[in-house]
Amino acid sequence: MTPTPAGMTIDESFFARPAEEVAPALIGVELLHDGVGGIIVETEAYHDQDPASHSYRGRTPRNASMFGPPAHAYVYRSYGIHWCLNFVCLPGSAVLVRAIRPTTGIEHMLERRGQLAERLLCSGPGRLAEALGITREADGLSLLAPPFRLRPTAETYEIARDRRIGITKAKDELLRFGVRGSPWVSRRFAGEI
DNA sequence: CCCAGGATTGACT
DNA sequence: GTCAATCCTGGGA
Numbered sequence: 001m002t003p004t005p006a007g008m009t010i011d012e013s014f015f016a017r018p019a020e021e022v023a024p025a026l027i028g029v030e031l032l033h034d035g036v037g038g039i040i041v042e043t044e045a046y047h048d049q050d051p052a053s054h055s056y057r058g059r060t061p062r063n064a065s066m067f068g069p070p071a072h073a074y075v076y077r078s079y080g081i082h083w084c085l086n087f088v089c090l091p092g093s094a095v096l097v098r099a100i101r102p103t104t105g106i107e108h109m110l111e112r113r114g115q116l117a118e119r120l121l122c123s124g125p126g127r128l129a130e131a132l133g134i135t136r137e138a139d140g141l142s143l144l145a146p147p148f149r150l151r152p153t154a155e156t157y158e159i160a161r162d163r164r165i166g167i168t169k170a171k172d173e174l175l176r177f178g179v180r181g182s183p184w185v186s187r188r189f190a191g192e193i
Numbered sequence: 194c195c196c197a198g199g200a201t202t203g204a205c206t
Numbered sequence: 207g208t209c210a211a212t213c214c215t216g217g218g219a
Contacts, residue, residue, distance in 0.1 A: 044200070046200075052200070053200085054200075057216085057217090060215075060216065061215085061216090062214085062215060062216085076200080076215095077212095077213070077214070077215090078199075078200065078201055078202095079198095079199060079201050079202080079211080079212070079213080080199085080211080080212035080213030080214065081201070081202075081211065081212055081213080082201055082202070084200065084201085086200085096200055098200090124201070124202070125200070125201075126201050126202060127201090127202075164200075165200080165201095166199090166200055166201065167199095167200055168199085186201095
């Protein structure tokens with residue numbers, strides 16, 4: 001689990017890998033949506049053959065993006081209330097973006113989320129999507145062109161690994177990745193690398 | 194057609 | 207720690 005080097009171009013081949021390989025590689029990468037965003041600090045992998053994945057029972061209208069080409073967005077509605085952003089990897093697999101450290105367009109995030117402590121702007125998949133203005137409209141869009149922008153940075157950090165959050169199946173798989181000690185994650189990491 | 198349940202969040206005890 | 211909000215998917219009848 002080596003950080004993605006700054007200056008490297010993220011292209012389709014970056015995502016054409018197993019989700020559990022892409023998820024840690026995304027930590028430290030800058031994510032912008034319409035020029036608003038920050039540094040990814042927490043992700044979760046959902047692979048094919050994963051009982052916790054929306055793709056587990058095969059292709060349906062909702063999860064169609066997960067079976068499309070890599071390097072595209074899969075956006076779904078969570079609990080009828082929130083939107084959650086995923087990056088599609090190999091067919092049937094994806095990475096859920098769970099938290100970023102806000103760096104750019106914070107005033108837009110505050111408008112969308114209401115006046116909150118910056119700590120609560122993007123620390124969770126639903127919060128992040130709301131702060132960046134991501135909705136169903138982004139489902140199926142390429143991650144390599146506007147409104148998205150992905151760029152590796154020179155951030156230094158230690159990648160931690162832990163159990164995924166909020167799922168009922170396959171809950172013991174260590175497929176959540178993030179910056180150890182970061183105050184911007186949705187939940188602290190307890191496990192080792 | 195029906196309806197249980199969910200990759201969450203915020204409010205509350 | 208507990209719990210409701212809210213909607214829409216998709217499996218089963």
